[in-house]
Amino acid sequence: MTGSRGPQWPRWTPRVPRPRDRFRPGRGDVPTAAGLFVLGAFLYLAGAYPFFGGEGTFTVWSVPPGWRLLPLAGACAAVLVRRHRPVAALGAGAAFAAVDALFGFGIPMLLVLCELLHNAALRGSHRASRVLLRAVLFAAASAGVLALVVLHDGQAAVLLVILVLTVLFVPVWWAVELRRERELADAERARADQQATIAELDRRSAVAEERSRMARDLHDVIAGHLSAIAIQADAARSLREDPGAMEKVTAGMRENSLAALGEMRAMIELLRGPGPGAHDLPRTAPARLSDxxxxxxxxxxxxxxxxxxxxxxxxxxxxxxxxxxxxxxxxxxxxxxxxxxxxxxxxxxxxxxxxxxxxxxxxxxxxxxxxxxxxxxxxxxxxxxxxxxxxxxxxxxxxxxxxxxxxxxxxxxxxxxxxxxxxxxxxxxxxxxxxxxxxxxxxxxxxxxx
The missing domain is CATH 3.30.565.10 (Histidine kinase-like ATPase, C-terminal domain)
Known part of the structure; x- marks a missing residue:
């Protein structure tokens, strides 16, 4: 995108990191990861972590709550590289979430997963955003089928689908909409920059055209009279013995001098243009071919x-x-x-x-x-x-x-x-x-x- 001061990146797009910065946390990543881990640890240790069906529902292995802090810590570590590697961070977080799911669905891990989903849809590629939308819809449908098969409860299956859509689909949809609004705003800024550039080019072209016109007018109005004066002055040097011819030549020199001064004065008054009707005045001293x-x-x-x-x-x-x-x-x-x-x-x-x-x-x-x-x-x-x-x-x-x-x-x-x-x-x-x-x-x- 081109602005009035040269190429510019969209304002909302993060800068391209240098090689040594590719795994350095961005601004706000460390507080976010730490906050999610502290909140998850509190919920696990307080026992307020089951997401659906209570303790033991969809549980493959039962482990003490303290052991569940390990996959939570891994998922929170993925938050630290979410800005530079949004899709990779989501993949790592999803892997830790799958491990945590073996111990039963937990709210702390779902909070981290929501953050990584939102970030990947916002900062990843357009293709990644579309894939995430489809993947979340597929996950909601799969969760409903799984609940229906395991629990044999249609109401529970519907409730689980609604919960998955609320927890996972809404962050992705929100990120896609936010991204679209930012791209529209960036396109408007780029268009404004292009219009400013075009206006500046038009102004420079108008100035150059006006300078060229003024140069032509000065040459046409003044050069002819000055050339005539120079030629007449040269002729006067050879007419010293003929007073009559000398007087005629000097009279012509005076007429050309007065004409040059008059036309120069008219052009200066035109260029100054103090009055509101200056644009209605002729641009050069009036000249008639009929005379x-x-x-x-x-x-x-x-x-x-x-x-x-x-x-x-x-x-x-x-x-x-x-x-x-x-x-x-x-x-x-x-x-x-x-x-x-x-x-x-x-x-x-x-x-x-x-x-x-x-x-x-x-x-x-x-x-x-x-x-x-x-x-x-x-x-x-x-x-x-x-x-x-x-x-x-x-x-x-x-x-x-x-x-x-x-x-x-x-x-x-x-x-x-x-x-x-x-x-x-x-x-x-x-x-x-x-x-x-x-x-x-x-x-x-x-x-x-x-």
Whole structure:
């Protein structure tokens, strides 16, 4: 059984003894054995020991009461190992009880036998418990038959059967029920431990997922602006002789700085979430794919010339355009993912590509939103990787985080993304579904109306 702190044994099960402890009495065994022997000795010496029919009934040999203390002492010695060897202790006790029965049924020996029966049914195997129940029932029936044959008294036979069932069957039945209750309680504890473990794993998974989301948001929200600032600052160093261009570049740097600060502030306020309605706030700074102006201005400020792209290589008469109007009801998650992917692709093109040409566009076709960004490849850019799903190569001097975040953004809404060399240029292509399934509200990767 597994708990929240690893494997645990059932609480009621006795520990497995070491070899030197196998015959060492457990806690309470010595007082129990001593008490049974003292009580039995008192009953024997006081003469109040016959169990059924009085003195001489079912007696094979008559011996002085003092001699009967010997088998009683042996049976009480078996009590000392009842915890470690429950079935063996019962066997030894039954053997001494058989010897005592030759001298007539005695109450002291039956008390010891009841204790050993209860212990064997409680601590022995399940098979031993079932065998004991059947054995006690057989013993009761045999005692009734024996009484009927020897005494020729039906009433005495019935009375003996009732006495045997009361004295022997009840302890075994009680032990079986107690064991069943303990096993049920242990199963409930194990189930509670498993639920606690599952809850802890779910919590850790949620924390890891939240950390991953925060890392993507920080990269998408901040990295683009900081990359643009770095590129514009590098460009400003070569524009000292052109005050007009210098002013335009510095204005772009200021806009990107303010935008980065604003989006960082929005994210910090979101993470703090002091109000009761914090869960209703957007998880990131709002972004709209329908307004690519800031993205185009950032590319132009870095010395690139954004050009509308005929998404889909001009098939089906597609015309070149920066952006098609999005249909009504477009999921916000899809629009946000497309915006992040488009901005990350443009940022990577500005950082790693070769200007000044940059083609980009977004078009809705067949219930899907197609986003493409194409740029000239610089020497050694991305190691000449092929048009395969992202997640493989990182750009020269890059870490590959941008490609990874684009892939994760697309996967979150059920889309796909590829990035690689195409006709001597670097192309990023994303396909995002616009439809939702009626089953669970998740974005459906299939075409609309499927």
């Amino acid at each position: 690519p102006g800031a993205l185009l201005d950032s590319a132009r400020a870095a010395g690139f010339d954004p050009t509308p792209l005929a998404v889909g290589d001009g098939r089906d008469g597609d015309a070149a355009a920066f952006l098609d109007p999005l249909p009504d009801g477009t999921p916000a998650a899809v629009e946000l993912a497309a915006h992040r992917i488009l901005r990350e692709a443009v940022t990577n093109a500005v950082k790693h590509g070769r200007g000044p040409r940059l083609w980009l566009g977004a078009r809705v076709r067949d219930g899907r939103l197609h986003v493409e960004v194409v740029n000239e490849m610089a020497d050694g850019m991305f190691g000449g990787s092929t048009d395969e799903p992202t997640g493989g190569a990182a750009g020269a001097g890059g870490t590959g985080i941008g490609l990874l975040t684009m892939r994760e953004r697309a996967a979150e809404v059920g889309g796909t993304i590829t990035a690689g060399e195409h006709d001597g240029r670097w192309r990023v292509r994303a396909v995002l579904p616009l439809a939702r399934t009626e089953r669970d509200g998740r974005v459906d990767p299939g075409p609309a109306g499927r």
